[in-house]
Amino acid sequence: MIVGNPVVTSDFASVLELRGISKAFGDVDVVRDVTIEVARGKMTALVGPNGAGKSTLLGIVAGEHRPTSGKVLYRGQDVTSLPAFRHGQLGIVRTFQLPAEFKRLTVLENLLVVAAGQSGHRFRDIFIGRRVHWIEAERVAVARARALLARFGLEAKEDQYAGDLSGGQRRILEVLRAVMADPVVLLLDEPFAGVHPEVLGELGGFLGDLCAEGATVMLIAHELDAVERHCDSVVVMARGAVIFEGTMTDARRQREVVEAYVTG
């Protein structure tokens, strides 16, 4: 089992629903009237040329940006106006387009920052909590983190500073760190970028296992072969709007999709 606490299943078929999302920065419309549903327990890829508005849309789902109009529904609840940390607490956890590891924390510590089930991370725990409780919870979290690192051959690097890892390893570390938080929805911004092809297959399989355990994955990717191999469905965006929803195989046959990639 990858996820520490099994993901709470929802009565809703789509765990995430975006209704008429638009976002403008000044006069520039970055996202235009996007309406999509993300199925529970599935891996959905968000693809499209650079500047299509994918990362902004992901930021809106994660609570980093407020949309100009539209709603984000998470398990039927409107979370549009909640701050980013509340999204994280509710189980919508994201990674970033540029590596966002905690550089001066070790690889293992990166995974322990928000490991589910930990105590001793609030100020009141320091003054009234018992140290033995958080030590025990930490031991459980360390064992889980080591198992995750071992799956990607990073176990020997657990004491290295995260800032010393290669670009691809940082990507993996970020994904694993998000997984340690027991996410219900995992939002990954270009998780395959810079990852070695062999490890990329392992990462795709790992994300598939996560979905099998009930988590939902929404990722941005430019590696279309990997998307075809690992993702259940694909949403293609161009110039801020959704131009196609379906499977990657079908997307390749769509003239509009091909043109969007060629012309931007």
Added chain:
Amino acid sequence: MSAEVQFYLVILLVYGCVALISCWGLDLQFGDTGILNFAFIVFQAVGAYTAALLTLGPVETGVFGKMQEYFWGADLPFPVPVLVAAGVGALLSVPIGFVALRRLRSDYQAVAMLAVSLIATTMMVASPGFVGGQLGLYAIPQPFEDSFALSSTEATWAYLGFCIACVAVVGWIVVRISRAPLGRTLRAIREHPDAAAALGINLTAVRMGAFVVGNALAALSGALLIQFIGAYSTNDWLFPETFILLAAVIIGGSGNKFGVMLGVLLLPVGLSEAVRYLPSIIRPGLIHQLQFIVLGMMILAFLWFRPTGLCPERRRRFDVDGRARPSLAFGGTWLGLQRGSLKRTRRPADASAEVL
């Protein structure tokens, strides 16, 4: 040992305790959490004035009018004024933190704090009836001498004992925070606030916690200082004073409690004492001013050549069974020192410019 030497030694040690408590508070904010609090000295002043007001008693009027001006006073037994002072420092942190920490980015937080420091000093100077204005407060009774009827020498030694006890308690708190999962949360916020928020960490709440605890320690140190020296004015807490404490943290090693102790020995205690015995050159007071130039150059040199300080923040490792590897004290493998930590700076790539 002559009485003079004893007295000098006690003064040095009490100053050291005061500086250490405040630097540990500053390190919790800056070293661990990444909050650049240029108003830190204001909270030390809050503690000092609060303790003074709670010790001086009601305003006395002599034949020539008021002995000194302050708006209100009480005569509480020691150590109540010291403890209340720490609480007032913590309370006052909440509204300031609410404004500065909630929406502002870290560099703008620093500017906001500097503004708070300048406003506070100006307001105090402009309101002599509040806590004495530029003249400040004086003739604050020595706690042990008056309360426990000890001789002057005995009282100063007793006071030193109390300060050391405070250092022990504060040391326990800061080391406990550093070793707990909370310490990791603080450092994660320092390293990448957006990523920490994305993982579900409430940045404002956690930063506020570090801000409040750090400022409570500043206020405690101010209270300890004023109870010892018996006088305090706006000249004692001008904004450059924050830089002396910050320099101790940076040079000692931010994030390493033992390193901070070393920084305190070198700067607030060592440097100021060393220049005290230098002969006056060119004009009186020049040596004192040169102190700040030396301090500034030391900060620049360390930020350039050794940004992690003399004792870098220790790397947390875990045993095979998942327990954090024991460290003897102050968050290090041996008194905060790691193998080779004094020989070279070990830091991850691209982190050199992120100390400030």
